[in-house]
Amino acid sequence: MKHFPDLPPVWLLLGLVLAWVLATWLPLVRLFGPAWQAAGVLLALAGTGLILWAAWWFWRKRTTIEPHHEPGRLIVEGPYRFSRNPIYLGMLAILTGAVLWHGALSGLPLPFAFAAILTRRFIAPEEAALRRAFGAEAHDYLDRTRRWL
Template sequence: MSEHQRSPQPPLLFLACLLAGWGLGFLRPLGTHLPDALRHGMGAALLAGFLVLGGWALITFKGAGTTPNPNGAATALLTSGPFGYSRNPLYLGLSACLAGFGMLLDSAWVLLTVPVLVLLLNCLVIAREEARLRAQFGAAYDAYVRRVRRWI
């Protein structure tokens, strides 16, 4: 993969989606029409899930001595911890975080950006990461892909 095909940073894609949804809410407010207690509970649970999953994934990266940067050079193929359940736990966590903010902000617009974030991550980040990992780890990566789903 050439250097000019670098992936955008996932937190920036998250922030762009959050701001787009929030901005659309200013132009035309669109709530979820869910009871506040339900919205707050779901939003808090999604944000807690993000913190737990994201923290676990970052600890796993650090323990393996490799980088979570999608443009960085992987020094290890992570297949345990959260990576035993999802090949992309950080991106799953970012998506849950965005949904959590949508619930807490009572913004259907922010919630509608969650599939946009997933699409952007799939096309602009994950596809490139997978190509690099396949080239670097070969059959071990292919076996991992057969065993663990991309998201959940």
């Protein structure tokens, strides 16, 4: 894994591929029907919209969106009023939507695993970086705003 690009979109892509593989080769039980497939598509579209909205705020504030870089500004507007991690929440919605669309029982653990990976590999270090960079302002924001929803 020395050359694995440790970035959230790569982990999302891996989750989407795993959702397809599990649904195709090891579905265990098909749980969902057309209504769930439609819900999955809508959830994935909403997640995409949330990602775009949150990313626009990075552009607007002229700060980096790269998870392994030091933050230049603390964004507390837009979707960041409701969630500290709207981009990751959008990615989680996309993966959950894909799992619902595929309808296989075997895919249900994937969103939970993805959330755990995001929390450990990205969110916790990013929150520590925010505290270092912005001190009391970051502490206040992190205390009053939920991590996910």
